[in-house]
Structures are given as structure tokens and as C-alpha cells.
Amino acid sequence: MSAVKPVLSVKDLSLKIRGNLILDGVSFELEKRKITGLVGESGSGKSLTALSIMQLLPNGAATNGSIAFDGTQVLTASEEAMCDLRGDDIGMVFQEPMTALNPLKQIGEQVAEGIRIHAGVGHEEAEKRAIAILSRVGLPPEKYPLSRYPHELSGGQRQRVVIAMACAMKPKLLIADEPTTALDVIVQAKILDLLKELVSENDMALLLISHDLGVVAGLADDIVIMRQGKVMEAGPAIQVLQRQAHPYTAQLAKASTHIPKQTNIWKAPELSQPLVEVSNLICEYPGNRTSLFKRPTPFKAVDRVSWQMDKAEILGLVGESGCGKSTMARSLLGLIKPADGTIAFEGKVIGSPDGIARADIVQFVQTVFQDPYGSFNPRHVAERLVAEPLFTRTDLSKSDKRELVQEALNDVGLTSADGDKYPHEFSGGQRQRLAIARAIVNRPKLIIADEPVSALDVSIRAQILDLIIELREKLSVAWLFISHDLSVVQAICDNVMIMKDGNILESGNTKAVYAEAKNPYTRALIKAAPDLSNAIRLRSKS
């Protein structure tokens, strides 16, 4: 197509780890000043493709094919030659900025270290260059001295340091592996903008690895879609996503914009008692002691919040990390005693500074967590795990309980035979179904779901969203749906609350809030959220 020589060309790359075929005939090219999105679900081999380019593969890996970087054959290059390439001509940005930085080293030193090694310059010169690149990524030393340690920065600032380290030597190729997955929406938008600017400034090629089609659609020039170690489709990003010629591309795109079908639209019941009523709720954590003899000033995670929800309502709770949404969920579950205010379920006060009515809470509310791997005791079988909420029900016989468990398993789309399996025998999506089975087995009226789909692949996410709607219609259970992902909230929530710094900034009907948000923060949040169909529409016009 173009006469431009590619910076990196991968041809027929295959990778075996201990005999398992991980990558199979992967080919693509990266050009300078272009952003290529590498998209796939977990297990598709996208991260291992990046590690193959860097030659940082785990032990027992065998590669075949060719990776040519700027005239060098990476696969046959010596470790010494690769050390010269890494961090000099190829930079890498990781997902989790906290673990990608050395917590014991000041940020200035971390950035300068790579410059000293690769440019062979002295301390002074390296520091000068470190200052320059840190200022470029938005951390000017006047505001963020070089002597800061990673823990003194926020997640987004840390990711900026990592980007500074990767770009300090003006590499020809930057590989970013899920660079914004661990960040809040608004920060994510800023980091993506920064990456885009750096690409055109430095004439780099950027390989952006992501599971989020919305992110890639908003940023990438080209796209490579992978599945189970094979390239499904590749080409100009907007064209590929618009045409959806390949069935897998269509399937991915459909799953990312999935909106569950509702047979009858939920309406707030009139003149009835609200299901949950929270009034003037304050939740505190003990703060740091400033002096041995002074009481520590508590930190208010939830600061005088009032709201209510109705029967069978799906209420979205949106906010960035640290805004107090999980703390509020825990106070509803009776895990934290409120410092002030009351929580009432159907008019009955179950949580106040005077105490927690645990027996009532157990009958009324259940929960689904984010991580489907950490939600289960690895040593128990599914049936025992699902039966856990039933243990207070002394009125039920053993066979009654078994029946309820079977019913719950069937309700979430698992079979009765799955009851004998251990958690590790289920896939991620099945485990989340199992978590939902545990939540509904006692027929609660409210389920609090804390980021229930954030750790799942898009296709599984769509299925779980369907399940949530289905269970609401079948069991008329209400859901408090906590999430940072605005597109998911928009897809299933009847009403939504936006939370920041322990306060609720805005609440109301989801459609109304998304259409015209009154609060500037809400508007910023909605604008920053990556959205596949929006991105395609905007970019295909220009």
C-alpha cells in the first residue's frame, strides 16, 4: 500500500510454551506515526505478542517466524543486542503503574537511570533530560519534584512516570499493554491524549494493546483483532469496525455495545414504601494519629448521603476509585457501622450508629463481587459455596436446601452437575454466574453488585448483563449496580447516582442524566467514557 518502510514487521510468528501453541501465524506491520490497536479477549495472546517483540518470554518458550525491527531480526538477536534495543528503541508501558515502578526509588532517578544506561551520559545530563521528559508528560518538576516516590503520586501520575521512562530515549516503537485499564475514566482520556501527542511528536509507532474496543476505536489508525493466538482481521481501524466483515469482529463489536432486552420497562411503583432508604449516611475510617495523645481525625468516606430505591429497580452507582461507593455498599451489607444517619430496608432501620440488625440484613440483601476468582473458598465445592447464605435457615431440611441450590444454579444457567465442581474448574464467566447463584439462593430483595462485570471479557459481560435483567424480571430482585464503566451503567440501569468525594453529585433517570447532565463533573465523566459507536461515528465523518 504505502512505500513507507515499516518500523516493525511481524511475519508468521508462532509461539509454543511447553508444547502448547499460544500464537499461530501472527503477522502485522507497524508504521511510524501510526497507532495500531491490538485487540482481543483474555487468552487471545495479545500480551505474549508484545513480550515476543521484546523477547521477554517466560522459560520454555519457543518461537518461529520472523520479527524484523528496523533491520534487526529480533528472534535471533543476542540478549546483549536486545538489551540495547529495550528501553532505547523500543519502550514499554504496562497496565499497573504501581508495580511497574520501583517503590524505593525517586521518580527522577527512575527516569534518569534508563537515560544514563542507553545514552551513556553523566548524572547531570541525564537529570536534565529526565526533567525535560517528565515536564513533557505533565509532571513539571516545579509541581512534582524529582525526589517524589511512586507512592506519593496518584495512579494517573504514576502512569505518566512510566510513560516518561518508556519515551525518555525517543524510541521508534512504543508498546502499551492495557495502559489505562487500571485508571479512572477521566484520567484514562488524558493518558490516551498524551500517548497520541507523543506518537506524532517523536515519530513513533505505537502498539496499543487493549481489550476495550471503545478505546481502540477512539485512538487507533490500524487495528489487529486476535483470538486464540490467531489474527482474525486486520486493517484500518475505522473501516474494520464499521464494516465488521469478519464474524468475530462483528461479535466483539456487538458484545461491547450490548444492551439487554427488557420485556417490560421498569416503572417506579407509586405510593409505595421505598425498598431501601438511606438518610444522612456518614461512614468514617479512622485517620492517622497526628500525636499520641490526640484522637485521630476520622476520614469521611461517605459524607452525609441520602437516597432511596424501589422494588426491582436497577440503580447504578458511578464514581471514580476512592469516591466512597464501595464503602457505602459495605455499610448497606452491614459490614461497616455508620457513623451517623440511618439505613432502612422496607421501613425497618437495619443500620445506624446504634447498631446493625444483622439477622434482617442476611434475609434481605446479598452481594456479588468484582473478582470472580477471589469470591470463593478454593477448597469447597460449588454446591457448598452456593448454599452459604442458607446456613441461618434452620427451618429448612438438608434436602430443601439442596433443592434451593439446584434451583439457583439452574436460574443462572449452570447445571445441577456443576454443583460437584471446585471453583478452579469453572471459567471466569461461569464463576461470576456461580457468584450470582450464591446471591440469589436465599431469595433476597436486593443484590449489591460491586463492579460485577469489570473483570470479564466483553462477550461474557454481555451474557452477565442479560442474566441480571432476566433475574430482575423473574425474581423481582432489585440491583444496586456499582461501576466505573458508564456504558455498562447506561445499558442496564433504570436510575443512576454519580458519586464523588463521598457525596452524591447528581441522580435521576439514567436516560435523562446521560442526555443532559446538570453537574459539570458528570458531563466530564460522560464525555471521557470511551464508546465504540460514538467513536466510529465521529471518526468516520472526519
Next chain:
Amino acid sequence: MTVTSSNTKEQSTIARSTWQRALASRSFVIGVSITLLIVVLALLSFVWTPYDVAKLVITNRLKAPSTEFWFGTDHFGRDIFSMIMVGARNSIAVALVAVAIGMCIGIPLGAWAAAKRGWIDDVLMRANDLVFAFPSILSAVMITAIFGPGAINAIIAIGIFNIPVFARLTRGAALSLWSREYILAARVCGKSPARITVEHILPNITNLLIVQGTIQFSLGILAEAGLSYVGLGAQPPLPSWGRMLFEAQTMMAIGPHMAIFPGIAIILTVLGLNLMGDGLRDALDPKLRGEN
């Protein structure tokens, strides 16, 4: 019934894979072989020893190792191999009961501290630090010196210093589990901390405790040898490894085998237990569990 049967089957496959990994580790196999050898010798000594250790045959005194007396004889003419067999009995019993004391008291304390947090945690752990602050062997010497020498007092003295080891280990491991989501889920279901501890916490930290147990066991054997060396352990005529070393001290020039063989017995036992602990730690590591 189907549930329970498949349950045990599943658990046995987990156990089998752990066992297979353990057998693949060289240090575990060597450690277990040594430990088994010593235990078998100790048990055998109840029914048979080459010579009677209570009988003094002065004519046989200070014989060098030979086919007749494998490890030679001491200055009273007793067979050293027989004494080592009977002494193993004593060493193992003292160390085993001491570890049991440490586990029985330390694990509940640690689990309690982790479940309650707050001032209970503070008080228990500071008390722990207090016990930890004393050098254990010196304090065991002090305790047995006050309450009189003997195997029982040695057991108690060594056992006391095992308590904080297990309490601290249990608390640390339990604390990290308490923040897991499945523990939160159990709390949401209304389960009491005691119930959660028994159902969810303890089964998931057994591995750690077993490994620590083998290490404390070997330290207990060393401590027992130390106590009987200074005459505060098992009392004569019952042979013990520590006292055999003590008695050999004055005979070093004319009968070095008197010191060498009990010394080797102690070293071998401690080495065996440590190798076994190392191998177990690797085999039971949950991080490696998925990789087979």
C-alpha cells in the same frame, strides 16, 4: 451421598498432585527418608536394641566402632548405637509435644487476634513480642532450673517458646485472608467470626502451619539436646543425645566416637526435618498449584 463421595475423590486428587510434586522434589525425598529412618529406629528401640542400655559392662568400656559394636561403646561399656536409638525416642517425644503445645495454644490465639483486631489484637501480639524478646534456649534453661530438671519441664519450657511462633504466623496469614472477597461473602451471609475461622480461614492456612511445624520440630530437637547437655533434660539412666555429648566431652582424647555419633544423629535429624520442611513448602505452595 453423591456429593460427599465425589468430594473426597476430588480432595484426594488435589492431595495426590501435591504428593506427586513433593516426591519430585529431591530435598523432600531425602528429608523424609532421614526422618523416617530416625523415627523407625526410635520406635524399634521399644522392642529391640542390639544391647541393653541399662546394663553396664565395664569390660567392654571405650571400644572403638566394630562389627560387634557398630558405633563403639562408652566409658561404662554401653553400646552407643543402642543409646542413640533410645535417645531418639526421647528427643522426638519432647520436640513433638512441644510443637503440639505451641500449635494448640498459638494457632487459636493468632486466629482470634486476626478475627477481632482492635485492642485484643494489640494486647495478644504485644504479649507475643514479650515472649519473643527472650532468647528461647536461655529462658528454657531458666525455667527448668527453677522447676527442676526432667523431660516434662523441658517439654513445657520449649513449648512455651513455640506459642508466639505459631500465633504470629497464624495471625499474619489469617489477616490476609480476612480481606478476601469470599470471607466478605461469608460475613454478608451472617456467619460469625468463629465459624468463618473454622470453615474458611484455618483450612486455607494449614499448609503454612505444617511447614512451620516441621521447622519448629527440628528446633525443638536442638533445644532438647541443649537442655540435656547442661543436665536439665531427661535424667539418667535414660539416655539422651545431649547428655551423651556432655559425657563424651571428658573422653574426647581417648574415645572420640563417643561424641561423633550422637553429634551426627542430631545433625542428621535436624537436617532431615529442615529438608522435609523445604520440600513441603515448595509442594504446598498455592502459587504452584495451577501449574500441572
